[in-house]
Amino acid sequence: MSENTLNGSSVYNELRLEQELCDAVIRVDGVEIHVHKIILCNCSPYFRALFTHWSTPHCRVFDIPNVSLDMMKFIVEFAYTGCVSVAQENIRELFIAADQFNVQGIIQACSAYLENQLIPQNCIGIWSLSDVYYTRKLKNKAYAFLLSHFEEVASSSAEFLQLPAQELVKLLENDHLNVKKEKKVFEAIIHWINHAPEERSGYITLLLSCVRLALIIPQYLLETVAKNELVEASEECRAIVLTALDTVIDLRTGGLPDLIPLHPMARPRLPSAFLLAFGGWSGGAPTSSFASYDNRAECWVSITDDEAEPRAYHGTAFLNGSLYCVGGFNGVVQFSTMKKFDLTTHTWQEVAPMHSKRCYVSVTVLDGQIYALGGYDGHHRLDTAERYEPSTNQWTLIAPMHRSRSDASCTTLHVKVYICGGFNGTDCLSSAECYNPKTDQWTLIAPMGSSRSGVGVIAYANHVFAVGGFNGISRLRTAEFYNPLTNTWHDVPSMLNPRSNFGIEVIEDHIFVAGGFNGLSTTADVECYDFDTGEWSDVSDLEISCSALSCCVVYGLPNMAEYAAPRHFLQLLDEEPDEVE
Template sequence: MDYEELDLVDADYGYTFHDSSFGNRILVGLNELRLARKFFDMTVCVGLQRFSCHRAVLASASDYFRSMFGGMMKESFSDQVTIFDVDASIMRLLIEFCYTGQIEIKTGNVERLMKAADLFQFPTVKDACSEYLSMNLHPSNSLNIERFAKELSCYALEEASFNYTLQHIVEVTYSKDFTNLEFDKVLQIVSHRLLNIDKEEHAYEICLFWIKSDLSDRIRYFDRLMTVIRFPFIRRIYMLTKIETNTLVRNSRLCTDFIKESKSFTNSTLDRHQKPSIRIQPRPSTGLAEVLVTLGGCDNNCDEITTVGCINPFNSHCRGLATSPQGMRRGFSAVVMDNDIFVTGGSDGIRISNSSWRYRSKLNEWVEMPPMLQAREYHASVSMKNSLYVVSAEGCEKYDLETGVWTALATMPYAVNDCSLSACRDKVFCIGSAVLNNALSFQVYCPKLDEWTVLDCLLPSFCQSSFVPSISSVCGILYFIHEDTTRVIAYDPLRESWLDHVPPMLQLHLGGSVTQYQGKIIVSGGYDERFGLSDAAEMYDPDTKSWSLIGKLPHPMFWHNCVSLFRYVSAPRGDYYYAPPNLHDFSSVTNNLIATKELDRKT
C-alpha cells in the first residue's frame, strides 16, 4: 500500500537526537566481541602471555598505543606487538580497562599498576591509583609514597603525602624511612611552618634524632638544620638545660648567634621586621601566632569604636581583647614593644591627654604607665630597642622600658604636624607637615647623638599632596603609603636614594592604617575609590614585590590604629615527641668530628 508524503507544517524544523546510553552500549558490545573472540586484528605479547585485541580499541583508550599504531613504527604494520617492562597480570588489567572502563586496584598491585598506567598513558587509571594511595597513607609509608609520587610526576599525591608527613611527624620519625632520609628532605620537613608539634623544642629534638642515627656522617648538617629552628619560641628553661649545654651548640658560632638572636627577641632589642627570618615565625600547631590588633577608629556611622580587636590573618578568626579603661581617645598613637601595646596621648574632645597605657598581652590587661612630659594628640610614636619615641609639634620625648622614665629629646629643625614615624637601621625617620609653611619635611633622628637632621633628598613630586604619607620600614627600606593614591614609593637610607619599583596597592585606603607583619607591610581599612568604607587588609611582600589581600578586619573602619604582636590563639594542638633517653648525650663527639663539621660548614 502506498502512503502519501506526510504533510508537515514546518518543513524546515530539525531535531538532533542524542542517545545518552549509546557510548556505554558500544563499550559493552566491544567487550562482548572480545569475550567471544570475534574480529581480533592484533596480539599483545607480554612474556609468555598473549592477549588478542582490537587495534582501534587500544588506540582509543591510550595515547601510547595510538602513537604506536598510527605512526611509521613497525608495530603499526604488524599484527603482533611485544611489550616489555610490565607484568602480564598488569597488562591484562589495562587491556580489560580498555573494554570495560573498570579496573580493580588493590594493595598488591597498586604500585605496579600506577607505573604501567604512567608508562602506557592511562591518565585516569593513574589518578585512581593516586587516590587509592592517598586514602591509604600511614606514618610507616608516607615518605615512600611521596618519593614514589615524585618519580611519576604525580604532584597531587606528592603534596598529599608530604602534608601527611607534616601532620603525623612524630609517628613518622619512629619509622626506618625517616632515619634513612637525605638531608635536604629533613630540612624541608623541619623548616615547614605546618610541622605538627606542640612545642618548638620537639623540632630541635627531631633534628638531633636524625643526626644521631648516623652521627659521624650527619654531624656536618647540624648547623644548617639549626637555621630553621624557632629558638625565640623555645622555653627558657629548656634553652638553658638542653640547648646551651649541648657540645655541638657550644662549638658552633652560628648557633651562638641564634641564641643571641633569641635573647634579643626576648628583651625587645631585635627588630624582627628589619631582619625577617623563619626563626621568628611560630608554628600554628604550638598555638602561638602573630596577630593583628585594631584599636579605636570609627565605623560606618562615624561612631567611635571603643573595642580592641584581634585578627589572625591566616584563618581570619577574630576575637575581642580587654578594652582600655580610658577608652580609645581620638588622636592617640599605638606601637608594640616587648610584645605589649603602648598607647599614648589622645583627646576626649575637651582635654588633650599626656597619659600612657600598656596592654600586657600575656595577661590580657591594661596598666597605666608614667605620663608623658607633654600632652599630645594626633602625634606619632615608634619603638626601637627598648625605647618608645614620641614626636609631635610640641616636641619629642623617649620612654625607656628598663627605667620606666620619660626624657625629652633634641628639638627637630622643623617642628611638624600630622607626622609619621618609622625605625630603620637604628635611626628614627619622620615625615610630617612643617608647622611654619605646611611643606612636607623629611627628618631623621640618631639616638646615639641625640640629634635630628633634615634629609637632603628631593621628595618625589607625587609626595607633594594634601596628605602626609604613612611610613613603614621592612628589610632596611622605608615605604611611603599615601591615603589619596594607591601609589607607593620606597627610600633606601643607605644609598640615600628613592626607589621606584614598588607596585601600587590593590585599592585605596583613605583613613586606613599601616603596620608591619612578619617582615611585610599591611595596609587596612579606610575608604576605597568608590568612597565605600572597607574592611579589607592587603599585604606587601618585599621578596615577591607584590600586594595581596590577606583577610578582613572585624568590620569596616577608618582612623584606627593597627599593630601586630604574638599571642596564643589556641591551646597547643600538635603531637608530643617522646625523645629517646640519651638524645642529648653527645659525650662521644670528638674534637675531630667537630672540626669536620666546621670544615663542612665553611665549605
C-alpha cells in the first residue's frame, strides 16, 4: 500500500469505529456492524451486488446469513485495513467465508499461509481444499508438493489413505511423481488397498498398471510383486508382471534399444532436480557447451542456446530459477562480470560485476546470496572474497581469507562457507578454512590429507567432501571428508579415474563428478559415488571432453521437462494399433 492509501484506510476505519458517516448496517446473529457501503464494495463484488442490485437504494440494514459473527468481523476489518490475521485455528473457516463473499484479498492471504504450511501430512488436504474453494496457485503448489514428496506422503500421511481410487491413479500415472525407486509406488498402492481391503482389492489391476514395473529389479518383481497375494489372485496382474519381466529382459539384453525407454512400463519418471553443466575448456579453447543430466533416464540432454558465450574456469550458482555464471576466462581475458540465465525464458542478462576479475574462482550459495571466493585476476592469486545480493543487484566485499587461493572449491554447510585446497601461485594447497557470515570471520580448519588444486568440494550429510585434484605431481583419484564436529578429515573410497578441474554436485544421495583433466587430456568421463554402498560407478559421458566446467543443481522450475530426456507415450509393445475407419 502507498502512504496515501494507508492514511485513507486509517481515516475510514476511525469513522467506522466512531459510527460516523456510515450508510449501512451489517447484521449477523442479531449483532450490528456499522459500515460504509463504498468501502465494502471496493473489497468484495458480493457487497457491491448486495448494495446496488439485490436491495433498494434506501435499504440500510442487511441481514447476512450462513456466516459467523467472527468471520464477518474479519471481513469488515480487512475491507478497511487491508490486513487479516490468519492462523491455524481460523484458516478453514476464514477461507470458506472469504470464498463465500468473494474477498480475493483474504483468499490470497489464506492461500499464502497454507503454502507456507505445506508438509507431507497435510498437502492432500490443502490440495482438496483449494479444489473446492478454487485458487489455482495454491492448488498447483499443493499438487506439486504432493508429487515431489510422494514417498513421505504415502508412508506417513493419513490423508493419502483417504484418496479416491481415480485420484490415486492420476497421481501414479504422472511423470513428475518423485520416487527414487519405483518399488515405492508398488508399496504405496498395497498400503492404500490394505487400509480398506474389502472395498479396494478390486482396484489392484488398475493400480498395478500404473507402476513402471520394468524399472524395478527382477529379484523384487519375482519375490515381492509376483508373490503378493492380491497379484497372485488376479490373472490380469500376473500377465502385467510377466510383461514387465519380458521388458526387463529386452532392456538388459539390448533388444529394442530405442523403444524400451519409451515403453510405458520402462519410461523413467522425471527427476525432481537436474545436474546442469556449463562451459569448460575443450580442444584448446573455452566452450559454451550447455547440458543437463537426467539421472532417471541416465543420460545427458544438450541445451540449445545461441547466446551463451564460451567460458572456462568460472563458477555457477542456481538461485531463484536462474543460473548465474560468475567470472571465468574466455581464452583472452579474465572476467569480473556475472551473467544470469533465466531457465524458464532462456534469456541472458548481465548483472552487477564483481569488485575483482576472478577466474579459477570458487562459487557457492548461502541464504539466498552468491559467494565468490579467491581466484586469479590475471596478475595475482587472490585472498579476497565477496558476496552478491540479488534483491539489490550488489556485490559486497567480505573479510579476506587467510590464504590466497585459485583453483580451490567451496560449499556451504551449517550456515557456513567452506573452501578447500587450491593454488597460491607457487604451491598446491592442503589448507582449508570456513567463513561465518554472522561474524564476518574466516577460521582455518584442519588441513586435508592431500594437497589438492583443481579439487571438487561438496557438502552432504553433515560433512564436507573433497574429491580429486592435483597435488603438484599427479592428478588424484582419492577423496576425503571433513567432520566439523571433530575438526578431522577421513578417507573416502577413491574415484575410478583421476581428475582435476571438474564439475561436482550431489543429486539423490550420490556425488556426481563430470569431466576434468586426467593428467593426459580433458575427459568426458562422468562417475558417481553412492553413499549407501560406498562405491563409485560410471555414468553416461558428457557429450564433449572438457575441463574447467562448472556444475550446479537446478530444481523447482515450471518447465523442468525441457531439461529432461523426452518422455513419449507409446502403446504397449504387444498391443495392435487402432484400426482406421
